[in-house]
Amino acid sequence: MKKKKSGFLLIGVFIAFGLIYVGFLQFKISQYSNMEAPKNADYLIVLGARVKGTVPSQAFASRIDAAANYLKENKNTIVIASGGQGPGEQISEAESIKRELVKQNISESRIILEDHSTDTYENIRFSKKLIPKDAKNGVVVTNTFHIYRAVSIANKQGLDLQGLPAKTPWTAVLKSYSREYLAITKFYLKTYILD
Template sequence: MAEILFLILGILCLGYFMGIVWYAGLSSRFPLLWMLLGMVFLALGGALHFEIFLPPFLCKILLLLTALFLCLFFFVEARIAKAMIQKAEKNLDYLIVLGAQVKGARPSLSLAYRISEAEKYLKENPETKAVLSGGKGANEEISEAACMYQELVHRGIVPLRLIQENQSINTQQNIAFSYQLLEQDWKKAKQPCRVGIVTSNFHLYRGTAIAKKKTDLLIYGIAAKSSGFLQVNYLVREFFGVLKDWAAGNL
């Protein structure tokens, strides 16, 4: 039974890897994890089939490590999932819209979803302003901030409501550099500034957690949707992103 289970898992992982390559290409190396997992599961299935076993003490150690890893994984994923379903607070003072990949001068699918969520919120809450945060990466003709600005202005958002932050290259810098701009723009010094973080649903836990840790703003989450097919890949990748920022003291 275990042999068949490992073979099925291996085929599913390899199939998912090929699906990602077909659907989105290899814009990062992370999807290779699915190919690696597929090969590991197939190897385990083959080992069981040919009755190749490790010494009992090694099996116990591997089972213990696997159990600990799964406990940590599901603990982190539960926090990510909880952040994904929170409702947006109305009439916030500012949004910080976190950037994502720009393809040439056009938004990628992830960035397009974030832009659409920001547009919806800004039209429903006309007093809210937005900081558009994201620098210019490799193979990008314009910065992520400039791309978001162009799209939102084209969709009818008044330019005076938009502030560009075009130097950041990761989530921590998105928050830190946007916070500096908010301090300059916020006029009601005696009142707490209420800010919504707009990012992809799977990324919302980390984005809001960093903002709460690194600023004195009142932080709320606003989740943009993401690709359904790639969601599993995103959620697994985000697990490692959370661990990385936790180890760096950002959470």
């Protein structure tokens, strides 16, 4: 009987810890998802996401739209379109960003392509090499759920970026946030424990 009770207690503690941890992650995500990007940044880095053939997914389209709106209001800002070509994608994510921005009247001369990255770490690392030498103020564009991790990874790589949050479509909320909790946990392990 004592063993059974201690087993239930252990499970209860584990569940409570899990809920507190998820609550903490959600708090951090919420903090960053309400960021306001500074005006007149020298550059934007738009992080790629899934492309269905040549069409950006809903969440990805939201990032591109947020970037386009910013670029229309801040005429001297250049943009680094970041993302390689994954399975089921007929073009790179960077090319998809470029095409959609051009459709929204953003000049090609303002767009730099980074089309080799396969994850957020590489998005930041490869894009960093393309930032003009005289550029100082940068902004990373991604969905609300992803801003906290993207900014944290950038800081870890020596880039002091602000975030420009793009809306997360309701259809993608559950899946995106669940995956993000795991991705942030992996980032914490990699940064604070395994390093």
